[in-house]
Amino acid sequence: MRSPYGSVFKLFADTFGSCPGCGGNHPLWPERKYHVDWGESESIEHDPDSIRHALEVLAAAANGSPQCNEPLLRIMVTSTYEAMSQMRMGAWARRQYRKRRQSGQDPMLAQETALYVFLSMTLMWSSIYATTSGQGVDKVLESVTEQANAAATSISQERRQAAESLLVAAVQQAPEHGEDLEGLFSALSLSCRMLEKLSMHLQGNKIDNQVGILLAAGNYALCAGALVSRLGSV
Numbered sequence: 001m002r003s004p005y006g007s008v009f010k011l012f013a014d015t016f017g018s019c020p021g022c023g024g025n026h027p028l029w030p031e032r033k034y035h036v037d038w039g040e041s042e043s044i045e046h047d048p049d050s051i052r053h054a055l056e057v058l059a060a061a062a063n064g065s066p067q068c069n070e071p072l073l074r075i076m077v078t079s080t081y082e083a084m085s086q087m088r089m090g091a092w093a094r095r096q097y098r099k100r101r102q103s104g105q106d107p108m109l110a111q112e113t114a115l116y117v118f119l120s121m122t123l124m125w126s127s128i129y130a131t132t133s134g135q136g137v138d139k140v141l142e143s144v145t146e147q148a149n150a151a152a153t154s155i156s157q158e159r160r161q162a163a164e165s166l167l168v169a170a171v172q173q174a175p176e177h178g179e180d181l182e183g184l185f186s187a188l189s190l191s192c193r194m195l196e197k198l199s200m201h202l203q204g205n206k207i208d209n210q211v212g213i214l215l216a217a218g219n220y221a222l223c224a225g226a227l228v229s230r231l232g233s234v
């Protein structure tokens with residue numbers, strides 16, 4: 001879906017308005033120059049509200065309010081399912097709808113878009129840092145995921161592994177989709193469509209699982225974002 005505002009950044013200034021988690025205002029992080037201009041890029045057909053929501057989650061964590069992230073993500077996941085239940089689809093229609101989304105014919109769910117935002121930023125920021133610091137992207141990505149997984153002790157190992165498996169799948173399939181970041185982003189947009197399916201195979205309920213996987217993926221973006229924002233300060 002193309003943003004009617006041209007760019008998702010026009011949906012907020014440098015802060016996001018009052019946060020539903022704490023009532024405060026979290027400033028965009030890291031600096032705008034390090035972000036994809038969502039809405040300008042032709043390959044982006046995602047819902048701008050879901051992108052903004054994902055950016056807000058990152059901003060809250062970077063602003064010293066990681067406790068806002070879980071409620072922000074939970075609102076997103078539960079409202080998706082509330083909207084779906086109002087569509088009153090039967091079991092067959094629901095299965096068809098899911099198949100169309102997974103194959104890329106229909107737009108992703110809001111939470112799948114948020115996952116896409118977290119993981120594509122992780123990839124982009126890791127690659128910026130790798131180029132500037134002269135390290136390989138693989139090395140940087142490995143250290144980002146290791147650090148983030150080690151720090152995220154409140155998230156179950158199963159959910160952390162699920163987040164990592166979606167990222168790894170995209171990296172492995174990227175060469176079939178094109179060169180460099182283009183290929184990665186395109187492989188990632190298919191990989192993120194597996195969030196719902198994956199969440200139903202893990203223990204526990206799918207909503208808790210999706211929130212946990214999103215939190216783990218958000219931590220990757222935080223770690224990679226911390227690396228690029230360090231570049232700006234030297």
Ligand SMILES: [Zn+2]
Pocket residue numbers: 019020021022023024026060065068
């Ligand atoms: Zn907040």
